[in-house]
Amino acid sequence: xxxxxxxxxxxxxxxxxxxxxxxxxxxxxxxxxxxxxxxxxxxxxxxxxxxxxxxxxxxxxxxxxxxxxxxxxxxxxxxxxxxxxxxxxxxxxxxxxxxxxxxxxxxxxxxxxxxxxxxxxxxxxxxxxxxxxxxxxxxxxxxxxxxxxxxxxxxxxxxxxxxxxxxxxxxxxxxxxxxxxxxxxxxxxxxxxxxxxx
Amino acid sequence: xxxxxxxxxxxxxxxxxxxxxxxxxxxxxxxxxxxxxxxxxxxxxxxxxxxxxxxxxxxxxxxxxxxxxxxxxxxxxxxxxxxxxxxxxxxxxxxxxxxxxxxxxxxxxxxxxxxxxxxxxxxxxxxxxxxxxxxxxxxxxxxxxxxxxxxxxxxxxxxxxxxxxxxxxxxxxxxxxxxxxxxxxxxxxxxxxxxxxx
DNA sequence: GATACATAGTGAAGCACTTCACTATGCACT
DNA sequence: AGTGCATAGTGAAGTGCTTCACTATGTATC
Numbered sequence: 001x002x003x004x005x006x007x008x009x010x011x012x013x014x015x016x017x018x019x020x021x022x023x024x025x026x027x028x029x030x031x032x033x034x035x036x037x038x039x040x041x042x043x044x045x046x047x048x049x050x051x052x053x054x055x056x057x058x059x060x061x062x063x064x065x066x067x068x069x070x071x072x073x074x075x076x077x078x079x080x081x082x083x084x085x086x087x088x089x090x091x092x093x094x095x096x097x098x099x100x101x102x103x104x105x106x107x108x109x110x111x112x113x114x115x116x117x118x119x120x121x122x123x124x125x126x127x128x129x130x131x132x133x134x135x136x137x138x139x140x141x142x143x144x145x146x147x148x149x150x151x152x153x154x155x156x157x158x159x160x161x162x163x164x165x166x167x168x169x170x171x172x173x174x175x176x177x178x179x180x181x182x183x184x185x186x187x188x189x190x191x192x193x194x195x196x197x198x
Numbered sequence: 199x200x201x202x203x204x205x206x207x208x209x210x211x212x213x214x215x216x217x218x219x220x221x222x223x224x225x226x227x228x229x230x231x232x233x234x235x236x237x238x239x240x241x242x243x244x245x246x247x248x249x250x251x252x253x254x255x256x257x258x259x260x261x262x263x264x265x266x267x268x269x270x271x272x273x274x275x276x277x278x279x280x281x282x283x284x285x286x287x288x289x290x291x292x293x294x295x296x297x298x299x300x301x302x303x304x305x306x307x308x309x310x311x312x313x314x315x316x317x318x319x320x321x322x323x324x325x326x327x328x329x330x331x332x333x334x335x336x337x338x339x340x341x342x343x344x345x346x347x348x349x350x351x352x353x354x355x356x357x358x359x360x361x362x363x364x365x366x367x368x369x370x371x372x373x374x375x376x377x378x379x380x381x382x383x384x385x386x387x388x389x390x391x392x393x394x395x396x
Numbered sequence: 397g398a399t400a401c402a403t404a405g406t407g408a409a410g411c412a413c414t415t416c417a418c419t420a421t422g423c424a425c426t
Numbered sequence: 427a428g429t430g431c432a433t434a435g436t437g438a439a440g441t442g443c444t445t446c447a448c449t450a451t452g453t454a455t456c
Contacts, residue, residue: 017383017387020392021380028376029381030376030380047369049357051369051373052364052372053357054376055367055373058376060268063257066382080442081443082443099403100404101402111403112404115404115405116443135452136451136452138452139405159243159247162251163247165385165386166385168384169382173374175224176371177375177379178227178256179226179227181253181256182228184363184367185215185259186227187363187366188263188363189214193220193227195218195230278411278413280413298433299432308413309433310414311414311415312434313435317435334423336432336433337433
């Protein structure tokens with residue numbers, strides 16, 4: 001059993017943040033060092049610009065940290081980020097399997113690359129290739145029992161950690177965060193709302 | 199002049215998002231496909247868990263997209279992510295220079311690595327090495343005029359893009375986003391507030 | 397059956413970064 | 427002067443990923 005207990009504190013160890021946290025009058029956190037730097041810049045920013053830059057900078061730092069965290073986490077479980085994504089994708093696919101091409105497409109990875117990822121995962125016994133008898137051009141990648149166990153353990157642990165990371169935020173604040181992120185995604189991708197009021 | 203105008207739409211081109219955006223009763227965006235997947239999972243999540251996971255998943259996707267964006271952006275300007283960070287760091291340092299060791303420390307990069315980054319930047323004429331006559335063990339990396347110009351152009355463009363990406367969010371929402379991100383950072387790093395009410 | 401297309405796999409090269417083990421120089425302290 | 431520490435640089439290997447150009451197999455179309 002490879003899933004020895006791993007504690008969050010263990011992995012957050014070398015997550016560093018260079019700014020200086022402070023609380024503003026509204027009770028919200030801000031980075032006082034960064035705000036100072038913005039204020040003393042040659043070209044001072046407008047109010048709107050300041051808000052946007054502060055928010056997006058905080059977001060970028062958060063992004064970097066979560067990425068580091070996930071990277072180390074995957075590594076501790078013998079996975080790279082790409083292989084982890086493959087596993088997660090397969091875990092949420094019907095029958096835990098997908099044709100390689102479709103997998104590549106969903107993961108936004110070149111076909112050349114998916115071969116290598118699956119090769120590696122197959123070597124590790126987490127995934128197996130299955131031929132499609134109906135269309136013999138197709139090869140499915142399917143989670144093995146071991147792969148399923150691995151991903152289940154990681155999901156449980158991931159859930160636990162996410163709760164710890166989200167500590168201190170009300171459910172209201174979490175909803176706001178979700179909304180803001182999705183709005184940013186909408187702006188970045190050009191994709192827009194297709195459904196309403198569910 | 200290398201800074202030919204580059205449009206946001208040009209680079210956001212291949213930013214994809216696999217989910218399905220929808221608006222909930224509170225007027226907030228959510229990913230209906232993802233919510234569906236959570237609901238039909240074998241082990242259903244509690245309300246709190248659902249909120250946390252939805253928010254952090256949206257955050258991760260945002261993180262991935264911004265990263266892609268920055269990567270491509272840096273590349274278009276002939277930089278890697280690491281070299282871009284070096285340049286930004288130097289730009290905000292006094293006299294646009296820093297000892298290599300300190301630079302490595304602030305960027306959380308090994309000393310071995312900083313050598314290569316500076317080598318490359320020096321080859322490109324964006325940074326130069328300066329010996330410290332006072333302590334001849336020290337070498338400073340200093341932004342050249344060309345480097346300064348490059349980074350100034352990128353800053354202007356970065357500001358412009360950030361405003362576009364933040365479109366549709368009120369300043370209130372941006373402040374909430376900043377707060378939430380910093381709270382997450384606090385939880386991930388263990389660093390806590392040192393100043394108050396500024 | 398010939399042709400065109402789709403799917404998967406291969407080999408080789410390159411990039412950015414990491415780690416490890418090592419050298420060379422210079423400061424500082426005794 | 428000698429010892430120890432700090433700073434920077436080097437070489438070599440490895441990882442994860444990307445791209446390009448190519449082969450092999452199988453399906454579909456005419």
